[in-house]
Each structure stands twice: as C-alpha cells, then as structure tokens.
Amino acid sequence: MFLILGLLIVLAVLLILRPWERRECRWRQDARKLADGRVLFTCMACGAELALPKGRTPDTCLAGEQ
Numbered sequence: 001m002f003l004i005l006g007l008l009i010v011l012a013v014l015l016i017l018r019p020w021e022r023r024e025c026r027w028r029q030d031a032r033k034l035a036d037g038r039v040l041f042t043c044m045a046c047g048a049e050l051a052l053p054k055g056r057t058p059d060t061c062l063a064g065e066q
C-alpha cells in the first residue's frame with residue numbers, strides 16, 4: 001500500500017515540476033546596446049539572445065523556439 005502511495009506521489013511531483021521541460025536560462029546583460037535603445041540579453045546556458053526595453057529583464061528561456 002505504501003509502495004503504491006509512494007509511486008503516486010512521485011508521479012504527481014513529476015507531472016507538476018516537469019523536470020524534462022525545465023529550462024534554466026542564465027541571462028546576462030550584453031554590453032552592446034541596440035540602435036533603438038533596447039538592451040541585448042544573452043543566455044549563458046543556451047546562447048539565446050533577446051532584446052528588451054531598458055529596465056526589463058527576461059524571465060523565460062528561448063531554447064528551441066528559434
């Protein structure tokens with residue numbers, strides 16, 4: 001009984017956290033500024049680049065979306 005309960009808990013945790021979909025992006029502000037005033041961010045983990053208006057920081061990973 002406890003074995004089944006444990007398996008159900010593990011399954012629930014896997015479904016909630018979805019570790020295989022987790023993408024940890026480490027955004028670093030690039031020194032280069034774009035011509036229109038936006039700031040370029042580069043992900044250290046996957047190499048994605050994202051240009052955002054000044055003052056904003058990216059919070060999602062763009063891996064596989066390009």
Ligand SMILES: [Zn+2]
Pocket residue numbers: 023024025026043044045046047048061062063
């Ligand atoms: Zn990334």
